[in-house]
Amino acid sequence: MTTPAAGGRPTLAVVGATGAVGTVMLSLLDERPDIWGEIRLIASARSAGRRLRLRGGDVEVLTLAPEVFDGVDIAMFDVPDEVSKQWAPVAASRGATAVDNSGAFRMEADVPLVVPEVNAHAAADRPRGIIANPNCTTLSMIVAVGALHRVFGLESLVATSYQAASGAGQAGIDTLYAQLATVVSAMPTPGGSTDSRSTGDTGLGPGQSAGDVRKAIGEHGLGPFPAPLALNVVPWAGSYRDGGWSSEEMKIRNESRKILGIPGLKVSATCVRVPVVTTHAVAVHARFARPVAADDARAVLRAAPGVAVLDDPAAGDFPTPADVVGTDPTWVGRIRQSPDDPCELAMFVCGDNLRKGAALNTLQIAELLVSHGR
Amino acid sequence: MTTPAAGGRPTLAVVGATGAVGTVMLSLLDERPDIWGEIRLIASARSAGRRLRLRGGDVEVLTLAPEVFDGVDIAMFDVPDEVSKQWAPVAASRGATAVDNSGAFRMEADVPLVVPEVNAHAAADRPRGIIANPNCTTLSMIVAVGALHRVFGLESLVATSYQAASGAGQAGIDTLYAQLATVVSAMPTPGGSTDSRSTGDTGLGPGQSAGDVRKAIGEHGLGPFPAPLALNVVPWAGSYRDGGWSSEEMKIRNESRKILGIPGLKVSATCVRVPVVTTHAVAVHARFARPVAADDARAVLRAAPGVAVLDDPAAGDFPTPADVVGTDPTWVGRIRQSPDDPCELAMFVCGDNLRKGAALNTLQIAELLVSHGR
Numbered sequence: 001m002t003t004p005a006a007g008g009r010p011t012l013a014v015v016g017a018t019g020a021v022g023t024v025m026l027s028l029l030d031e032r033p034d035i036w037g038e039i040r041l042i043a044s045a046r047s048a049g050r051r052l053r054l055r056g057g058d059v060e061v062l063t064l065a066p067e068v069f070d071g072v073d074i075a076m077f078d079v080p081d082e083v084s085k086q087w088a089p090v091a092a093s094r095g096a097t098a099v100d101n102s103g104a105f106r107m108e109a110d111v112p113l114v115v116p117e118v119n120a121h122a123a124a125d126r127p128r129g130i131i132a133n134p135n136c137t138t139l140s141m142i143v144a145v146g147a148l149h150r151v152f153g154l155e156s157l158v159a160t161s162y163q164a165a166s167g168a169g170q171a172g173i174d175t176l177y178a179q180l181a182t183v184v185s186a187m188p189t190p191g192g193s194t195d196s197r198s199t200g201d202t203g204l205g206p207g208q209s210a211g212d213v214r215k216a217i218g219e220h221g222l223g224p225f226p227a228p229l230a231l232n233v234v235p236w237a238g239s240y241r242d243g244g245w246s247s248e249e250m251k252i253r254n255e256s257r258k259i260l261g262i263p264g265l266k267v268s269a270t271c272v273r274v275p276v277v278t279t280h281a282v283a284v285h286a287r288f289a290r291p292v293a294a295d296d297a298r299a300v301l302r303a304a305p306g307v308a309v310l311d312d313p314a315a316g317d318f319p320t321p322a323d324v325v326g327t328d329p330t331w332v333g334r335i336r337q338s339p340d341d342p343c344e345l346a347m348f349v350c351g352d353n354l355r356k357g358a359a360l361n362t363l364q365i366a367e368l369l370v371s372h373g374r
Numbered sequence: 375m376t377t378p379a380a381g382g383r384p385t386l387a388v389v390g391a392t393g394a395v396g397t398v399m400l401s402l403l404d405e406r407p408d409i410w411g412e413i414r415l416i417a418s419a420r421s422a423g424r425r426l427r428l429r430g431g432d433v434e435v436l437t438l439a440p441e442v443f444d445g446v447d448i449a450m451f452d453v454p455d456e457v458s459k460q461w462a463p464v465a466a467s468r469g470a471t472a473v474d475n476s477g478a479f480r481m482e483a484d485v486p487l488v489v490p491e492v493n494a495h496a497a498a499d500r501p502r503g504i505i506a507n508p509n510c511t512t513l514s515m516i517v518a519v520g521a522l523h524r525v526f527g528l529e530s531l532v533a534t535s536y537q538a539a540s541g542a543g544q545a546g547i548d549t550l551y552a553q554l555a556t557v558v559s560a561m562p563t564p565g566g567s568t569d570s571r572s573t574g575d576t577g578l579g580p581g582q583s584a585g586d587v588r589k590a591i592g593e594h595g596l597g598p599f600p601a602p603l604a605l606n607v608v609p610w611a612g613s614y615r616d617g618g619w620s621s622e623e624m625k626i627r628n629e630s631r632k633i634l635g636i637p638g639l640k641v642s643a644t645c646v647r648v649p650v651v652t653t654h655a656v657a658v659h660a661r662f663a664r665p666v667a668a669d670d671a672r673a674v675l676r677a678a679p680g681v682a683v684l685d686d687p688a689a690g691d692f693p694t695p696a697d698v699v700g701t702d703p704t705w706v707g708r709i710r711q712s713p714d715d716p717c718e719l720a721m722f723v724c725g726d727n728l729r730k731g732a733a734l735n736t737l738q739i740a741e742l743l744v745s746h747g748r
Binding site: 245 | 530532534536551554555557558561587588600601602605606607608609610614617618619620627638640641642644646648649650651655657659668685687688690692693694695696697707708709710711712713714715718720722
């Protein structure tokens with residue numbers, strides 16, 4: 001990043017300002033302390049010229065082009081992998097530090113992968129002028145896992161996800177809403193299914209036959225998902241990788257290793273999309289080098305920056321996506337020690353995938369660069 | 375069970391015939407080979423006198439009372455724990471073998487817990503005249519896990535569930551439908567949320583604030599669940615147990631140990647309710663005594679009775695609840711060996727919780743007793 005003129009405030013660029021994550025980014029810029037000079041909003045030619053609300057005014061969206069990065073100190077990217085791959089180096093070559101939320105650079109050896117609460121130090125070493133932001137599912141749990149690792153020493157991790165539709169962008173959100181409207185219109189009258197063994201060929205019921213949901217939605221209504229998401233869960237996110245793993249599952253493994261600095265960490269993940277709009281949840285089963293009593297884990301997590309503990313299930317207190325959406329922390333509940341192995345801990349973690357899982361962490365990295373004057 | 379008169383067909387009783395599971399039981403009795411003489415349908419006084427369709431005719435529902443078990447060979451119970459606790463011994467005292475799907479007897483040392491594909495032999499030793507049917511979540515995965523155990527030797531199991539609303543009975547189904555209708559009426563117009571940062575106080579959107587779903591549904595609309603289920607997932611099922619574990623999670627641990635005959639098996643489960651009507655899914659991460667190549671696991675599972683393999687994610691083939699609901703097998707997909715540990719296998723398992731998870735397994739036990747003439 002170019003050091004801004006003495007006393008001047010840094011110039012920030014938001015690339016991908018009109019997408020689902022970009023929209024949340026603008027909210028965050030309004031909510032958080034305003035440390036910025038100029039803020040440029042940038043998008044593809046299709047969205048350029050639109051005006052978006054920011055800091056109480058309207059800001060025109062600029063078209064992505066090399067010149068828009070001139071004078072920019074920090075450029076945050078939330079665009080598809082191939083766009084980042086092309087344009088983050090352009091921003092860096094014009095003197096900006098690029099903070100990129102795509103998958104294009106995360107596993108590059110000379111690009112740090114940063115979660116400020118876990119490995120802020122890594123941001124200082126960025127030979128290519130690029131810092132990567134982790135995948136949203138990794139981010140939904142890594143702040144909590146990292147806090148426990150510092151004290152108890154993580155040895156292995158099983159993570160199974162309950163991922164929201166907005167992880168697939170605005171198309172994911174729109175698809176889920178459209179599917180829900182369709183299946184609701186095909187639903188039986190509440191209470192009416194007690195006596196009937198079937199609600200007919202098109203109706204849905206407890207004994208709905210195979211494919212009824214799929215039929216109601218239709219193949220054209222699947223959107224970015226490989227199967228219906230309304231009234232369903234879909235055990236696939238991302239693209240195919242060796243051995244039948246999904247790219248999303250391998251991201252959790254590889255990014256966790258890099259962020260935590262444990263190259264040989266055993267990680268096994270199953271990523272499943274659920275009919276939730278926003279906020280990823282992850283069931284974490286972790287094994288540590290030392291015994292982890294639940295109370296000790298709770299104390300560590302309560303003291304950890306960026307973590308909120310909500311864990312009194314007897315009183316109905318545990319985090320759910322609907323309760324934590326729109327908030328910043330990584331929420332942790334259902335903390336329990338294995339009765340079979342004192343070194344094993346289970347917990348249920350929720351994080352807003354558009355905030356901490358994407359926009360917030362990206363912005364925190366940008367703020368970190370400013371506060372450290374680097 | 376009383377041996378029926380020579381050449382006579384056994385008399386069957388269905389206790390709880392009007393519930394969500396009972397309804398599926400009647401379907402199964404119509405679909406499967408009819409080996410029964412008289413079939414008596416029994417329910418509480420509230421439902422008695424109703425007439426239900428069975429074998430092409432109408433059968434009147436009888437009130438639960440000691441006399442209704444006279445002459446009954448096998449009595450299948452699908453009623454709350456406390457009802458089973460009282461009435462299964464009554465049926466046994468009148469000469470019937472009770473096959474009970476409640477939690478009342480599952481962990482009793484002198485009551486076998488039976489899954490015909492896994493431990494049919496255990497049904498023979500039933501000193502109290504009672505055989506227990508496992509919990510629906512255990513049943514959703516145990517046939518597949520048992521088949522792998524026989525070949526590779528199970529050492530530890532992490533199971534995280536995606537449990538359907540009908541696991542909480544008809545009230546669960548009705549609650550989910552009612553909540554979905556409510557949230558759909560509060561939904562933004564599809565595609566309309568791209569430009570707006572909020573859809574207003576009552577609307578739902580990607581950046582919906584904490585509690586919007588809860589507000590839309592209202593506390594009175596939670597039904598049998600401790601939090602909203604529509605557009606949400608709820609990491610709690612059952613009642614509170616020591617150490618913060620839920621009763622549902624402890625059932626998976628304790629029942630798996632008993633069915634598989636591995637008293638010291640390490641099992642760690644997280645049970646989560648999802649907005650699906652019927653069919654439980656379970657992400658299984660299992661460690662075995664021997665290395666398990668994915669192809670070897672697939673071959674074992676393909677040859678296993680009661681298991682169907684659907685596992686070609688590159689072609690979009692994996693089981694989802696919406697696709698397998700209404701079918702009998704335990705469906706398995708996403709079979710993959712850990713890149714970090716050759717003895718560890720991950721898979722995604724789906725089973726209809728009202729069929730194999732409840733009614734079907736109960737009926738299979740009853741059929742087993744008849745076919746073995748015991």
